[in-house]
Amino acid sequence: MKLSDIFQNRNKKSRPQGESSLKIGIKGKEVWVYIIFGIWALINLFPVYWMFTFSLKSNKEIFGENVAGLPKEWLWSNYVKAMNVGNIEKYFVNSVIVAIVTIVIVMLISLMATFALTRFIWKGRKQMNKFFMLGLTIPIHASIVPIYVTLSKLHLLNTYFALIIPYAAFSLAMGILVCTGFMQELPMDLDEAACIDGCGTWGIFFRIIVPLMKPAVATVSIYTFLQCWNELMFANIFVSDSAHKTLPVGVQALSGQYMTDWGPVGAALVLATFPTLIFYAFFSKKIQESFISGAIKG
Amino acid sequence: MRKLYSNKLTIILFILPALILFLVILVAPIFLSGYYSFFDWNGFGKKIFIGLENYKELLTSNSIGFIKALGNSLLLALLSVVVQLPLALGLALLLGKGRKGERGFLSIYFMPVLISTVVIGQLWLKIYNPSYGILNVVLRSLGLDSLARIWLDRKTALGATFVPILWQYVGYHMLLMYAGIKSVPIEYREAAMIDGAREGQVNRYIILPYIKPILKISTIFAVTGSLKSFDLIYVLTNGGPLHATEVPSTLMINMLFLRNRYGMGSTIALLLIIMCFAFALIIGRIFKDKED
Numbered sequence: 001m002k003l004s005d006i007f008q009n010r011n012k013k014s015r016p017q018g019e020s021s022l023k024i025g026i027k028g029k030e031v032w033v034y035i036i037f038g039i040w041a042l043i044n045l046f047p048v049y050w051m052f053t054f055s056l057k058s059n060k061e062i063f064g065e066n067v068a069g070l071p072k073e074w075l076w077s078n079y080v081k082a083m084n085v086g087n088i089e090k091y092f093v094n095s096v097i098v099a100i101v102t103i104v105i106v107m108l109i110s111l112m113a114t115f116a117l118t119r120f121i122w123k124g125r126k127q128m129n130k131f132f133m134l135g136l137t138i139p140i141h142a143s144i145v146p147i148y149v150t151l152s153k154l155h156l157l158n159t160y161f162a163l164i165i166p167y168a169a170f171s172l173a174m175g176i177l178v179c180t181g182f183m184q185e186l187p188m189d190l191d192e193a194a195c196i197d198g199c200g201t202w203g204i205f206f207r208i209i210v211p212l213m214k215p216a217v218a219t220v221s222i223y224t225f226l227q228c229w230n231e232l233m234f235a236n237i238f239v240s241d242s243a244h245k246t247l248p249v250g251v252q253a254l255s256g257q258y259m260t261d262w263g264p265v266g267a268a269l270v271l272a273t274f275p276t277l278i279f280y281a282f283f284s285k286k287i288q289e290s291f292i293s294g295a296i297k298g
Numbered sequence: 299m300r301k302l303y304s305n306k307l308t309i310i311l312f313i314l315p316a317l318i319l320f321l322v323i324l325v326a327p328i329f330l331s332g333y334y335s336f337f338d339w340n341g342f343g344k345k346i347f348i349g350l351e352n353y354k355e356l357l358t359s360n361s362i363g364f365i366k367a368l369g370n371s372l373l374l375a376l377l378s379v380v381v382q383l384p385l386a387l388g389l390a391l392l393l394g395k396g397r398k399g400e401r402g403f404l405s406i407y408f409m410p411v412l413i414s415t416v417v418i419g420q421l422w423l424k425i426y427n428p429s430y431g432i433l434n435v436v437l438r439s440l441g442l443d444s445l446a447r448i449w450l451d452r453k454t455a456l457g458a459t460f461v462p463i464l465w466q467y468v469g470y471h472m473l474l475m476y477a478g479i480k481s482v483p484i485e486y487r488e489a490a491m492i493d494g495a496r497e498g499q500v501n502r503y504i505i506l507p508y509i510k511p512i513l514k515i516s517t518i519f520a521v522t523g524s525l526k527s528f529d530l531i532y533v534l535t536n537g538g539p540l541h542a543t544e545v546p547s548t549l550m551i552n553m554l555f556l557r558n559r560y561g562m563g564s565t566i567a568l569l570l571i572i573m574c575f576a577f578a579l580i581i582g583r584i585f586k587d588k589e590d
Contacts, residue, residue, distance in 0.1 A: 030397075033392055033397065034397075036392065037392070037393075037399075037403050040389065040403075040407060041403060041406045041407070043465070044406050044407055044409060044410055044469070045406060045409075047418075047421050047422075047425065048409070048413075050421075050425075050432060051417075051421050054424070062430060063429075063430045064430075067430075067432060067435050068432065108315075109315045109316045109319060110316060112312045112313070112315060112316065113312065113313050113315070113316035113317075115312050116308075116309050116312035116313040117313070119303055120303045120304065120305075120308070120309050120312075121300070121303055121304050122304065122306070122309050128313070131320075132316070132320060134324075135320060135324055137522075137574070137575070137578060138324050138328070138571070139522070139526050139570060139571055139574055141526065141547065141550065141566075141567040141570050141571060142327050142328045142331040142564075142567045142568060142570075142571050143323060143324065143327040144550075144554070144563075144567065145327075145330070145331055145334060145554065145560055145563055145564050145567065146326070146327035146330040146331060146334075147323065147327060148554075149341060149560070165319070165323065166323055168319060169319045169320060169322070169323030169324055170323070170324070172316060172319060172320055173320075176316070191299065191303075192299050195299050195302060200302070201302055201303075201305070201308050205312075226412060229414065230413075230414035230415060230416075232414075232415060232416055232528070232529045232532070232533075233528055233529070233547075233551075236532075237551075237554075237555065247414065247416075248414050248415075248416040248417075249416075251414075251416050251417065251420065252416050252420070252533065255420050255423075262424065262430075265420065265424075266424075269417045269420055269421060272414055272416075272417050273413050273414065273417050276412050276413070277409065277412065277413075280405075280409065280412055284405045284408075287412070288404075288405075288408060288473055291408075291411070291470065291473060292473065292474060292477045295474055295515055295519070296474065296477075296511075296512065296515060
């Protein structure tokens, strides 16, 4: 069962479902279904809505006058506070740096490994692939002590490196899984044509294969980005100075700092969340696909 | 061509970066953790070999409370399987029927998965806030003052921390199941409908068997995810008050970074990994048996 391209495929072979005979629903029942949909949507949307509104309110409004409505006075100064005093700006940049470097490393290494695993003929490549797939199930827990001890011996705690390398390692299995799916679909004729034209292995890899892997790159990048952006456990342990903290840890620190002033905390939460959600609004299908292909082996 | 693609040196060059990263960060630490678990060690001083003492202490000592933490995470696993997954399946079945607006609803339901758990935790801390949290405010405005309470106290903290965990990932399981349902060939369903099957029967006899591999994956994720759960509990209660919401991961972090007991922390990590693999195998077996 190939699920990763479910959204494109679903209507190609069959008639659109809307026109099918399944549509003979009883009207009254349909209404109930939509009521259920509506309630569950509300349960999902309300916390985000509430977060957004209280990020723009004063304590006076949040704590009594206007608990759930839109802000009467839009206090953008909360955002200024979160950015400058709460250091969110810095954490944001750190998160972006860590995520982007991790994505580049994961992409390069997993494309290379996949190339060796799918194009080359050698004994044990199937076992090697299975071995890498173990990475999908290994929890991060066992890595904490050994990596922490090693990093501290090498004086690498409190660097971007301390997060990038573990993040890349734990995204590798997903990268190889997705790239294998796409690379197997590329016909060997491509390689042979390039070979006849005088390309070496590296030439075939960089000039022929990699440019054709854009959909895989997009899928893996999205997935890796979200993993890095939201990860807490490593980020909390391997980095403790505010110069290198990522958003999750930074937001956590900020809310400790602003225990009684909710507005700036809300602003920080919004700043950590809305970039992802805005991106999601435009590319929801692609993001969902990347989660599906991360969970289900082709 | 064949010659080009069987060059040993090139193969090694292409596979080596991945292999090294994988071995150093994922595989070696498991064995190292196993090794550390036999020692009494504060992280920098001398390691003292104590054999299986860590395991013994962990499984018998009441003051550490590992059994209680494990019980909490197993309870969470149970709740995921009996509350979260059925909810996700129900929604996926309703959404998968080709109704108007299904994509929109699907996208809304999946949204919480994308939000950082720290953000969700902080948000729910505010929701649960005894004086100003929206939950108590709503209860009071409905005249239900008696129900308003300190949600994260000893009595209700466990339930209160489970709610956001279960809430956040319904959308994830729903998405996987929805994708599975959409891959059921429409001819199967139509054939069943022509034979007079009702909607419930189509779900039961056509769709569910077809998406069984996905139900298996979802169950494995739900159970192992519960055993590993950390982020939301760390943000909401950090295992407190008085260990009421302790899970193995929070216990492990406390052992390591509050008490400097690296050997004991490693023991917990290793037991967690073994349990995750064991549960994944058991669940896989259960689903296989049903196939025959």
